Amino acid sequence: MVFGVIGREGVSSQIYTATLAGLRVLENGGNAFDAAIAVSSVLSIVLPYTGGIGGDGFLLAKTGNNEIIAYNGSGRSSSIFPIDKFILEKPERGPLTITVPGLVDLWDWVWENYGSKDPVEILKYAISLAENGFYVSEQLDKAIRSSYNYLQQYNTWKSTYGAYSLGDIVRLPRYARVLKIISRRGFREFYEGKLAEEIIEKLRNQGVPITYEDFSTHRGEPVNPLKTNYKDYTLFELPPNTQGITTLELLKLIEYLGINTKPYDNIERIMEFFKLAIIAYDDRDKYVADPSHYVFNPYKLLSRDYLVNRIKEFTSGRNNKLTSMDTTFFVTSDRYGNIVGFIQSIFYPFGSGIVVENIPFQNRAIGFTPEKNHPNGPAPRKRPKHTLSILLAENDKETYIIGCAGGDLRPQIHSIVFTNIVDYNMSLAKAIHAPRYIVTKYHGRRIQRAIIEKSLGISPVNENIEIIDALSSSVGNVQAIKAYKEGYYNLAADLRGGGVALAHN
Structure with missing residues (x-):
């Protein structure tokens, strides 16, 4: 059996140290937003391969005033981004893959x-871990x-992280110094001023084509989340440049085709889900793509006529491999009615491989499609297509926030967990831990590889379906929250990633 936790405030994250930091902020009178910054900063230190200030x-989030708020904290490519070189080399790591990091701006x-x-109080847990050391987790x-x-x-990277193994104590004094500076001088110090100059110089010394102005002019932005319905729930997701629209489209396709009226372990239902x-x-x-470079109406993809025609007439020559990259997601909640879903990433494990001041920098530029005339093609000062997204769903009785580590797989994981709750009447914890089924490679309509956790209890129908171990980390790592109208919360953490949920009254 698996259970969530219930209380009037709480945190669910991928590792206990981050969950504890957030809970301490709440216990000391902070709100869910203060706790979110604390959790985010601790995750940046103890799980540096998943996300951080690089x-x-x-x-x-949903505030105690019933306002749905969303923020795009993704960075852009440099003003001197070498388009031709990037398209020619198609790098997966290294200096050409770095975009301006947006996490500190989000804080x-x-x-x-x-x-x-005060930021000094919020960041003190992460600073202590970086300065005094923490044990290497599994x-x-x-x-x-x-x-x-x-x-x-x-x-x-090799000199900062490469020699460590399980149980070793890691100290990141340069990272601690950066956090101390921004806690005292303000978060914008990361983008403007002497600290920013130091970081940019060291990035450039490792071949990164980036300028001070790329940092100093960076701002994320509040955005209007996309909105649709599924049964009696209103759904919200992050708009482009994220793949949030993909989750909503998949859920509308499921609803229109009615596949979730079939039993959960029905192989025909699962094969339809893949398609x-x-x-x-x-x-x-x-x-x-980045909406400042390419404009389209995402609601087109959610209209009934469009989706019905897509089901009937879908053709594509596209060959696609979907991957699950390292990310970390968490939720926080407080006694004031605020619930926060927060996701951060440096994309591949440890991102680009470039480390400055103990900080791994992301390789998010590989989110560009390496074609000049594509909507998502590379360009200076442009955001690449982003795999990060968060699902919020609510009706008159309850609100859910669901998120995960999962890379390209995220829309499938969000859809599975949500429909587990709504269509198969599972509790939050059961919905998270129920067996998953994910398509990971396809060409046109043809499934070239899909994976199903063996706990589902079904046999593969062809050689392209692989049965994998139950609770496998290869099918994502979910954290989620259910908020009741009465003012308390149910939080749950996925055993697939070692997550911990804690709550108190």
């Missing part, structure tokens, strides 16, 4: 608009070992 972040916006505690040990062959060529996911991903790869 990467991006997004927020989707700044959250604190300026909703924070109640998650971090696995990430170092699996990444070593790819990243040992980057001396700054609908392929349609949604095909549209994602055609249309999702």
Whole structure:
């Protein structure tokens, strides 16, 4: 049996140290937004391969005043981004893959608009861990070992993280120094001023084509979340440049076709789910891009006529491999009625491989489609298509926020967990831990690889379906919250990623 936790405020994150930090902020009078910054900063230290201040972040939340708020904290490519070189080389790591990191800007916006505690107090847990040391967890040990062959060529990564293994004590004094500076001088110090100059110089010394102005002019932005319905729930997701539209499209396809009227372990239902996911991903790869460079109406993809025709007439020559990259998502809640979904990432484990001041920098530029005339093609000062997204769903009785580590797989994971709740009457914890089924590779309509957790109890119908171990980390790592109208919360953490949920009254 699996259970969530219930209380009037709480936190669910991927590791206990981050959950504890957020809970302490709440216990000391902070709100869910203060706790979110604390959790985010601790995750940046103890799980540096998943996210951090060298990467991006997004927020989707509901305030105690019943306001849905969203923020796009993703960075842009440099003003001197070498387009031709990038298209020619198609790098997956290294200096050409770095975009301006947006996470600290997100902290700044959250604190300026909703924070109640001093940043020195909020960041003290992360600073202490970075300065005094923390033990290498199983998650971090696995990430170092699996990444070593790819990243040992980057001396700054190798000297910072490459020699550590399970149980070793890691100290990151340069990271601690950066956090101290921004806690005292303000979050914008990361983008403007002497600290920013130091970071940019060290990035440029490692071949990163970036300028001070790229940092100093960076701002994320509040955005209007996309909105649709599923049964009696109103759904919200992050708009482009994220793939949030893909989750909503997949859920509408499921609803229109009615596949979730079949039993949960019905193989025909699961095969139909794979085919609908392929349609949604095909549209994602055609249309999702930085809206300041390419304008389209995402609600087109949610209209009944469009989706019915897509089901009937779907054709594509696209060959696509979907991957689950390292990210971390968490939720916080407080006694004031605020619930916060927060996701951060440096994309691949340890991102680009470039490390400055103990900070791994993201390789998010590989989110660009390496074609000049594509909506998502690379360009200076442009945001790439982003895999990060968050699902919020509510009706008259309850509100859910669901998020995960999952890379390209995220729309499928969000859809599965949500329909587990709504269509199969599972509790929050059961919905998270129920067996998953994910398509990971396809060509046109043809499924080339899909994976199903063996706990579902079904046999593969062809050689392209692989049965994998139950609770496998390869099918994502979910954190979620259910908020009741009566003012208390149910939080749950996925055993697939070692997550911990805690709550109190």
